[in-house]
Amino acid sequence: METLRARIPLLRERMRECTLCPRECRVDRLGGRTGFCGLGAGAVLARALPHFGEEPPISGTAGAGALFLASCNLRCPFCQNYRISRERMGETVDREALAGRMLELALRGCHNIELVTPTPQLPAVLESFLAACEWGLNLPLVYNCGGYEKADVIGLLDGIVDVWLPDFKYGSEGDAVACAAPADYPQRALEAIGEMIRQTGERLRTAGGIARRGVIIRHLVLPGRVRNSLETVRLIAERLSRKVPLSLMSQYTPVPAVAGDPLLGRRVTREEYEAVVDGALELGFENLFIQEVDERNLAPDFDREEPFRWDPGPGSGRG
Secondary structure, eight states, X not given: OXXXXXXXXXXXXXXXXXXXXXTOOOOOGGGTOOOTTOOOSSEEEXXXXXXXXXXXXXXXTTOEEEEEESOOSOOOXXXXXXXXXXXXXOEEEOHHHHHHXXXXXXXXXXXXXXXXXXXXXXXXXXXXXXXXXXXXXXXOEEEEEOSOOOHHHHHTTTTTOSEEEEBOXXXXXXXXXXXXXXXXXXXXXXXXXXXXXXXXXXXXXXXXXXXXXEEOEEEEOOXXXXXXXXXXXXXXXXXXXXXXXXXXXXXXXXXXXXXXXXXXXXXXXXXXXXXXXXXXXXXXXXXXXXXXXXXXXXXXXXXXXXXXXXOOXXXXXXX
């Protein structure tokens, strides 16, 4: 906990001219101004629940203790969590209230505390995590993010985060820009995920089948963009590691914002997805999580008490 106590003030000071993420808005969020994320200095929570839709070492049998946090530093038009990420749905929670949600998840038997898109509100969330630890919380901390991160901020979380769960969305500047992301997304993701691997190693360490330390890199296969997926897995193989677990997700579901798009308005085909899986195997990845190509609507509905009523999750290991 001493590391956590020491790092929180350093992260909070970055909000004075905000440089928590690569956007570097440099607005005084401690003084009430807002930047790209639209958030102030506090925490905004959309939902806290046991989540069974993650990779098996994350969800296990009792669920990940997921805290879905409002906003995001990306604006992916196809985001399935758009109510949270784009519309910033959620309630402002203070230090004690958010710590209490973490403890409730622990009491419900969750295997970990999973922070979903925490970077824009990182200092406040970690303050609550510290309070929960002081009150007896003793679970691994999972950091679920979109991959557009600053390596030096990730470096400040060394010794705090146990399991990293980053996306690696785009393998080229062109694909990033075509999907409304910053052109420097691939380089930022390489730097940040490289730092994550440096901290926890290439291999995922588990106990009883549950992740305790390590990295799982996620990549969502997009319809009509197999080339982007193949370039992404090539970058991971050549610049990061073939030993790090790679989760290839087929669950893309069109949302209203892209319903009319000729590519993003449809589902991924089995042929597209299998081409990416085959490409990863040819590159020599040792640990793959794969999914069936599912025709159901797999987008969560955060207006419901249980947003993820469709089940189960990203699939089983292969490779």
